[in-house]
Amino acid sequence: MTQTSSSTQMYSEIILDYYRHPRNFGTISKPDASSHEVNPLCGDEVTVQLKIKGGKVEKIKFNGKGCAISQASTSMLCEHIEGKKLEEVVKMSKEEALELLGINLSPMRLKCALLGFKAAKLAAFKYLGVNEK
Amino acid sequence: MAKNVNNNYNYKSDFPILNQKIRGKPLVYLDSASTSQKPANVIASEKEFYEHYNANIHRGVHYLSEKATQMYEDAREKTAKFVEAKSEEIVFVRGATEGINLIAATFGEQNVKSGDTILITEMEHHSNLVPWQQLAARKKAKLEFVEINTDGTLNLNDAAAKLEKQPAIFSFTHVSNVLGTINPVEKLTKMAKKRGVSVVLDAAQSAPHLPLNFATIGADFAAFSGHKMLSPTGIGAVYGKREHLENMPPYQTGGHMIKTVTKQTATWNDVPWKFEAGTSNIAGAVGLGAAIEYLEKIGMKKVERYNAELVSYCLEELQKLPFVTIYGPLENRCGVVSFNVGDMHSHDVSSILDEEGIAIRSGHHCCQPLMETLGVTATCRASFHIYNTMEDVDKLVNGLKKCKKVFKL
Numbered sequence: 001m002t003q004t005s006s007s008t009q010m011y012s013e014i015i016l017d018y019y020r021h022p023r024n025f026g027t028i029s030k031p032d033a034s035s036h037e038v039n040p041l042c043g044d045e046v047t048v049q050l051k052i053k054g055g056k057v058e059k060i061k062f063n064g065k066g067c068a069i070s071q072a073s074t075s076m077l078c079e080h081i082e083g084k085k086l087e088e089v090v091k092m093s094k095e096e097a098l099e100l101l102g103i104n105l106s107p108m109r110l111k112c113a114l115l116g117f118k119a120a121k122l123a124a125f126k127y128l129g130v131n132e133k
Numbered sequence: 134m135a136k137n138v139n140n141n142y143n144y145k146s147d148f149p150i151l152n153q154k155i156r157g158k159p160l161v162y163l164d165s166a167s168t169s170q171k172p173a174n175v176i177a178s179e180k181e182f183y184e185h186y187n188a189n190i191h192r193g194v195h196y197l198s199e200k201a202t203q204m205y206e207d208a209r210e211k212t213a214k215f216v217e218a219k220s221e222e223i224v225f226v227r228g229a230t231e232g233i234n235l236i237a238a239t240f241g242e243q244n245v246k247s248g249d250t251i252l253i254t255e256m257e258h259h260s261n262l263v264p265w266q267q268l269a270a271r272k273k274a275k276l277e278f279v280e281i282n283t284d285g286t287l288n289l290n291d292a293a294a295k296l297e298k299q300p301a302i303f304s305f306t307h308v309s310n311v312l313g314t315i316n317p318v319e320k321l322t323k324m325a326k327k328r329g330v331s332v333v334l335d336a337a338q339s340a341p342h343l344p345l346n347f348a349t350i351g352a353d354f355a356a357f358s359g360h361k362m363l364s365p366t367g368i369g370a371v372y373g374k375r376e377h378l379e380n381m382p383p384y385q386t387g388g389h390m391i392k393t394v395t396k397q398t399a400t401w402n403d404v405p406w407k408f409e410a411g412t413s414n415i416a417g418a419v420g421l422g423a424a425i426e427y428l429e430k431i432g433m434k435k436v437e438r439y440n441a442e443l444v445s446y447c448l449e450e451l452q453k454l455p456f457v458t459i460y461g462p463l464e465n466r467c468g469v470v471s472f473n474v475g476d477m478h479s480h481d482v483s484s485i486l487d488e489e490g491i492a493i494r495s496g497h498h499c500c501q502p503l504m505e506t507l508g509v510t511a512t513c514r515a516s517f518h519i520y521n522t523m524e525d526v527d528k529l530v531n532g533l534k535k536c537k538k539v540f541k542l
Contacts (some may be wrong), residue, residue: 007485007539016540020476042480042496043510065510067478068540109484 010103011068019068024078026061033127037119039111044070048078048119052127057081057089060120067112069105074116076100081120089124092117145520147172147427158490161525166310166338166469166516167494168360171424178423179365182416189412191389205415208422209405215425216336216355217346218372224405225413228369229337230260232356233304235371235408236333237264239381240354244331245301247273252300252330254279254287254316255506256309259499261335265304274301281506285312285461292321296328303330307339311498311512312461313444313469315339322351337361341518342440342467344433347372359417363518364424368417371408378404385410428519436519437467443517444470447526454533456542460512469516471498474533475542479513485539486532493529 028034031049038045044066051059060078064071080100081089097117098105105113145151148170153160162170182204188197190205206220213220226232241264245251251265255278269276277295280288287305296303303325308315318334325332334355339345341362347355354377358369373381383390383401390410392400401407428436447470451457460471474482479495486493494514497504504510515529536542 007488007535010484011481011539043501043504044478044480067480069481106484109480112480 010105012103015068015072015101015103018072018075022062022071022075024061024075024082025063027063028059028061031061033123035119035123035126037115037122039066039070039115041108041111042066044112044115046070046074046116046119048074048116048123050120050123050127052086055087056085057083057124062116062119064116066115069101069109070112070115073097073101073113074119077116077120086124086128090121090128092121143522144431145522147174148520149173149176151520155490155492156488158488161489161491161528163515163517163521163525163529164492164494165341165518165521166361166514168366169341169363169518170520171363171365171420172427174427175363175365175420175423179416179420182419187416190415191406201415204422205413205418208418211422211425212370215345215429216340216357216370216372217348219375221404222347222372222375222378224371224373224378224408225418226356226369226371226408227367227414228358228360229335229356230358232358232369232371233261233333233335234264235384236354236356236373237268239384239408240331240373240377241265241268241302242271243381245269245272245274249274250277250295250298250300251275252277252279252295252303254292254305255281256285256287256312256314256500256503257304257306258310258335258337259501260337261304261306261333262502265302278502279305281312281314281503284463285309285314286465287314287316287321289317289320293324296324296330299328300330302333304333304335306335306337308343308467309461309503310338310469311471311500311503311514313466313471314462315343315465315467318350318352326351338468343437353377359421359424362424363427365417365420367414368421370421375404378408383410384408387411389413431519439519440467440517443521443523443526444468446523447515447517447529450526450530451533454530454537456537457533460507460509469514471512471514473509473512474536475540477536477540477542479511481540482513482533482536485536486529489528489532489535491529491532 028049032052034049036047046064048062060082062074186200188201190202210220213223279292282288322332332352334352336355336357340357355372360366387410390402456475458473483495496511
């Protein structure tokens with residue numbers, strides 16, 4: 001038998017709460033940076049929008065459709081990123097993002113968990129790319 | 134509790150892969166509409182081919198080449214008989230996707246003109262949508278969709294109205310891979326033919342479960358995959374009326390498909406070989422032949438009946454769960470049951486079922502436009518074949534009850 005997380009662990013109270021009541025969910029009318037990511041395997045999608053002030057993430061919102069893992073992880077990530085320096089965001093590692101979730105995932109589900117992370121990081125990169133030229 | 138309907142014979146034991154535990158639980162495989170499992174005789178046929186008969190076909194004059202050619206062509210004959218067609222009307226391809234691409238790139242390329250319409254339906258798999266969409270873009274033609282009714286059946290009035298406008302091609306699925314709807318193929322083909330419209334049938338989901346008679350259906354073309362009907366992957370067939378195959382340009386060019394080649398010109402081989410460039414999946418074709426033998430030994434009528442019993446038992450049991458939403462018609466359906474569980478995403482359902490050793494499919498099932506019509510982003514789908522039992526359905530139901538508990542629905 002392979003070691004996997006049990007569903008009660010995977011779908012903890014915290015994750016279900018973030019799924020049903022996502023923090024930082026919504027849109028920013030005039031974002032300074034944004035990125036839309038799709039998982040072509042399952043059709044999950046997420047858009048992350050940033051408002052930047054003084055090199056910091058002043059505001060971050062996300063919207064999208066997907067499984068509990070992708071939605072909860074994006075929500076947790078947004079909470080984590082808000083207020084951080086852009087440089088910290090682009091340096092953030094996958095492991096750091098997964099730590100927020102605090103569960104073990106199979107390779108297929110890792111893609112769900114990292115969808116929002118990918119979007120947020122790309123948005124930050126895009127912003128730095130445009131504004132440092 | 135499940136009743137035993139299958140004449141006391143459990144086909145599960147014919148499928149070696151099903152005799153294993155997944156995550157400590159006996160495997161319950163409910164993803165056959167994606168790809169079916171393979172019986173021992175099919176696996177043995179490929180092994181036997183490679184151990185005793187492997188050689189390239191058609192050109193060799195040595196013993197093995199002749200033997201391999203004979204086995205390959207025998208498989209074609211079996212496939213033709215399986216769908217009541219003639220051997221020369223069966224072209225081996227990788228699967229239904231390649232089949233529809235072949236038809237679009239040859240017959241479609243030749244017969245669709247600028248300003249024409251290509252008609253498909255809202256319930257098509259991407260494989261019977263994107264090839265036509267791309268052909269329409271190349272030809273500056275229009276792609277139109279026959280609508281579906283709220284119960285998941287095809288809107289026949291809409292089909293009649295859109296056929297009235299004489300599209301160049303009408304391509305539709307026999308059985309929906311999401312809704313399970315069995316479309317009235319003979320009726321639709323007749324409606325199209327009355328208007329002089331060419332008909333392409335996607336038989337990927339019907340060939341595994343229903344007795345097929347392409348001669349009676351009357352479509353100009355059809356395509357199906359072997360791997361959904363117990364055969365190995367990488368083999369399938371296109372059926373085409375002989376006169377079309379004769380008049381169509383080749384799909385790919387190169388070896389095998391030529392008659393003569395000079396430095397500047399080439400002439401084409403006879404049908405169906407004109408469409409089989411390069412070395413085919415010979416062992417795969419032999420495997421397809423073995424799968425057909427297996428299915429015919431049971432009898433397609435019985436395969437159809439058993440599948441219908443499984444599907445209606447599943448529908449019955451799922452209807453008892455108030456937190457489950459079922460998609461598609463409640464009768465006259467085949468192969469699959471699509472559903473959603475409360476506010477759960479299908480991936481979360483699938484993850485929880487996976488812990489119980491239950492394999493279902495989740496997501497958009499290569500039918501994004503249909504998901505849009507249904508107003509969902511994804512569904513769960515349980516699909517069945519001859520090796521499934523009523524007990525598998527009971528296990529699915531228990532798994533769904535666990536989902537309810539974990540997600541506190």
